[in-house]
Amino acid sequence: MEPGSGPMVVGVKRKHPGDHGDPEEVEAGKESQEQAPFSQSNLCQTLLQLSMDKFQLGPPSLLRQVLITNTLNHLREKMSLEGSPAPCQGPGLEMLFPLTAQSANALLRELEELLGLRATQDCCEAPDGTRASTSADGLLGDGQQIPSPLGALTSPPVRAEEPLRGSFEIMSHLGDLVPEDFFTDMDTSDVEREPWPSASFASSSAAVCFPGQSAAEWDWTELDQILEIIKGS
Amino acid sequence: MAGAGGGGGLGGGPAAMGGSDLQWCFSQVKGAIDEDVAEADIISTVEFNYSGDLLATGDKGGRVVIFQKEQEMVSPLRVAVSSARHSCGARGRHSPYVAMSRLSNKSRLHSRGEYNVYSTFQSHEPEFDYLKSLEIEEKINKIRWLPQQNAAHFLLSTNDKTIKLWKISERDKRAEGYNLKDEDGRLRDPFRITALRVPILKPMDLMVEASPRRIFANAHTYHINSISVNSDHETYLSADDLRINLWHLEITDRSFNIVDIKPVNMEELTEVITAAEFHPHQCNVFVYSSSKGTIRLCDMRSSALCDRHSKFFEEPEDPSSRSFFSEIISSISDVKFSHSGRYMMTRDYLSVKVWDLNMETRPVETYQVHEYLRSKLCSLYENDCIFDKFECCWSGSDSALMTGSYNNFFRMFDRSMRRDVTLEASRESSKPRAILKPRKVCTGGKRKKDEISVDSLDFNKKILHTAWHPLDNVIAVAATNNLYIFQDKAN
Numbered sequence: 238m239e240p241g242s243g244p245m246v247v248g249v250k251r252k253h254p255g256d257h258g259d260p261e262e263v264e265a266g267k268e269s270q271e272q273a274p275f276s277q278s279n280l281c282q283t284l285l286q287l288s289m290d291k292f293q294l295g296p297p298s299l300l301r302q303v304l305i306t307n308t309l310n311h312l313r314e315k316m317s318l319e320g321s322p323a324p325c326q327g328p329g330l331e332m333l334f335p336l337t338a339q340s341a342n343a344l345l346r347e348l349e350e351l352l353g354l355r356a357t358q359d360c361c362e363a364p365d366g367t368r369a370s371t372s373a374d375g376l377l378g379d380g381q382q383i384p385s386p387l388g389a390l391t392s393p394p395v396r397a398e399e400p401l402r403g404s405f406e407i408m409s410h411l412g413d414l415v416p417e418d419f420f421t422d423m424d425t426s427d428v429e430r431e432p433w434p435s436a437s438f439a440s441s442s443a444a445v446c447f448p449g450q451s452a453a454e455w456d457w458t459e460l461d462q463i464l465e466i467i468k469g470s
Numbered sequence: 471m472a473g474a475g476g477g478g479g480l481g482g483g484p485a486a487m488g489g490s491d492l493q494w495c496f497s498q499v500k501g502a503i504d505e506d507v508a509e510a511d512i513i514s515t516v517e518f519n520y521s522g523d524l525l526a527t528g529d530k531g532g533r534v535v536i537f538q539k540e541q542e543m544v545s546p547l548r549v550a551v552s553s554a555r556h557s558c559g560a561r562g563r564h565s566p567y568v569a570m571s572r573l574s575n576k577s578r579l580h581s582r583g584e585y586n587v588y589s590t591f592q593s594h595e596p597e598f599d600y601l602k603s604l605e606i607e608e609k610i611n612k613i614r615w616l617p618q619q620n621a622a623h624f625l626l627s628t629n630d631k632t633i634k635l636w637k638i639s640e641r642d643k644r645a646e647g648y649n650l651k652d653e654d655g656r657l658r659d660p661f662r663i664t665a666l667r668v669p670i671l672k673p674m675d676l677m678v679e680a681s682p683r684r685i686f687a688n689a690h691t692y693h694i695n696s697i698s699v700n701s702d703h704e705t706y707l708s709a710d711d712l713r714i715n716l717w718h719l720e721i722t723d724r725s726f727n728i729v730d731i732k733p734v735n736m737e738e739l740t741e742v743i744t745a746a747e748f749h750p751h752q753c754n755v756f757v758y759s760s761s762k763g764t765i766r767l768c769d770m771r772s773s774a775l776c777d778r779h780s781k782f783f784e785e786p787e788d789p790s791s792r793s794f795f796s797e798i799i800s801s802i803s804d805v806k807f808s809h810s811g812r813y814m815m816t817r818d819y820l821s822v823k824v825w826d827l828n829m830e831t832r833p834v835e836t837y838q839v840h841e842y843l844r845s846k847l848c849s850l851y852e853n854d855c856i857f858d859k860f861e862c863c864w865s866g867s868d869s870a871l872m873t874g875s876y877n878n879f880f881r882m883f884d885r886s887m888r889r890d891v892t893l894e895a896s897r898e899s900s901k902p903r904a905i906l907k908p909r910k911v912c913t914g915g916k917r918k919k920d921e922i923s924v925d926s927l928d929f930n931k932k933i934l935h936t937a938w939h940p941l942d943n944v945i946a947v948a949a950t951n952n953l954y955i956f957q958d959k960a961n
Binding site for chain 2: 284287291295298299300301303304306307308311312315
């Protein structure tokens with residue numbers, strides 16, 4: 238088929254690199270190529286937002302959350318392969334784009350931190366790592382202690398020493414709480430006296446709005462004193 | 471195999487000669503007819519016992535109802551009167567430890583093969599873990615019968631956290647003439663006892679007692695999805711999302727962890743355990759399936775900790791059908807060994823696959839359950855139906871398979887005849903001995919008279935739990951809060 242004759246087609250005819258052929262055909266091809274990635278990107282964004290909502294609002298099922306997270310990872314990879322992300326569709330998605338380089342798990346971890354949900358260790362493992370479980374000890378922690386986030390205010394940040402457990406611990410975080418973990422789920426971003434070590438945390442904390450909360454509503458003085466005492470002891 | 475409805479019947483039942491067609495007839499339906507279904511009444515598991523004479527159901531309210539198959543001539547003392555399934559959805563409350571179903575003196579003739587209520591009891595209660603601030607649902611996830619070794623029957627029932635061993639026994643005699651108690655049960659004054667007598671046993675109306683004999687608790691951090699009794703009749707396994715534990719039926723305070731896929735860093739978690747089962751004959755072999763569509767066969771003789779599999783079953787993905795939801799629909803929701811032990815069957819979202827244990831590279835048979843849903847995956851993801859966990863089951867002779875679908879449809883596949891059929895569990899076709907008419911889903915083009923379009927399917931009516939009688943062509947299908955029992959015409 239010669240250029241300029243017959244119906245317009247896209248990507249079928251081989252052309253000389255210097256020969257752009259029928260301008261109309263080229264424009265139609267360019268337009269459809271622009272539309273296809275745009276639609277795909279649109280779908281990715283929609284699925285991304287849907288998956289995020291499902292992850293945070295769905296029933297407590299580890300299977301479900303793993304499947305959604307893997308889907309999120311797949312979406313992220315797809316969007317990365319397609320090049321730069323599509324124009325932002327809304328304020329919610331705008332937050333996600335700077336973080337596309339991170340794993341979905343890290344993204345969700347940071348969201349969980351901001352929301353005041355912290356993961357804890359598993360409670361059924363014996364301190365010595367043995368696998369035989371006993372009913373009597375089933376509900377107690379394994380001795381690992383997650384330092385209070387307030388402990389990072391006056392000392393060099395120790396949170397980096399304890400690996401953040403990730404979003405899947407959320408599924409059992411309440412099941413794994415031990416008395417030492419009662420203070421770990423407090424969001425102290427409003428009363429921080431030292432910068433956090435993670436830059437991404439700082440950047441994302443600025444982007445995430447915590448509706449219904451303000452520093453004026455929190456009176457940390459007394460609690461801070463109590464935690465200082467505990468930390469000191 | 472075609473995804474839409476197919477021919478008129480199945481062959482290959484144990485009583486049928488090879489090649490003859492089998493027609494399914496409605497037999498019974500249990501449960502309330504109310505439009506508003508109470509959440510607690512939704513059936514969550516169905517299981518025949520080894521002989522097929524007993525059929526157990528568990529529901530979201532933590533109750534277990536056991537039906538017994540009646541013989542042609544019935545003893546006047548063995549007629550059930552009370553039934554939680556016959557009530558209008560009320561949550562019948564019984565003693566948490568012993569429940570008795572009093573039987574009347576009425577004599578009735580039952581048609582052969584009819585299942586009637588044998589026992590009802592509250593297996594699990596809702597709990598609240600105050601330390602973890604978590605509510606533990608009472609929903610019965612699985613019921614597994616133990617092989618009968620004496621007059622009593624034993625079964626295991628489990629919710630998300632706790633497994634219980636129940637003993638169901640009959641009592642038809644009552645001791646009278648106690649020395650220390652009056653006939654009404656009050657204690658007698660010892661000083662007034664001047665003579666001793668030997669208590670005598672007198673017949674009474676038959677009573678069925680259900681009592682918890684063992685409670686296996688506090689061994690699972692995550693939600694239990696499977697229990698499986700070993701062929702040694704002494705041990706069983708329980709599986710949650712990340713671990714599998716081995717128990718001895720006599721020991722409740724200790725279990726052995728045999729599989730643990732929990733990563734050190736939970737951020738690296740990408741796969742969970744979805745189902746597990748012991749081999750029907752080899753007490754050292756079990757399999758577990760994963761959310762990534764893989765099955766691992768483990769041999770407990772090779773290692774005490776079976777983190778390393780002996781065999782790994784996975785079908786290569788078809789690149790042409792890859793989509794955003796490929797991983798979700800490949801997640802295996804159920805795995806079942808064949809009765810022979812040579813094959814196993816897996817159920818993922820769209821298909822049923824039969825695997826030869828000697829071939830790990832691909833399944834030997836694949837049956838499409840509802841392929842017409844592949845183009846609707848986005849919608850099904852949005853309404854969460856894509857996360858539904860369908861079960862599957864073998865016929866007694868391993869010649870046929872059965873699994874559920876939406877719109878109260880269930881699918882049956884004849885392996886020998888290579889035919890499939892779609893049937894419906896509905897009240898409209900619930901006339902005694904009415905032959906079930908095959909249903910068809912219209913996948914495109916002009917819809918025929920008896921066909922139903924994909925867009926008209928009711929995704930709230932899903933059949934997740936089915937069971938096939940181990941010896942006869944009798945099937946039990948759970949449709950929300952109703953239990954349908956179908957039999958082949960010859961039966």
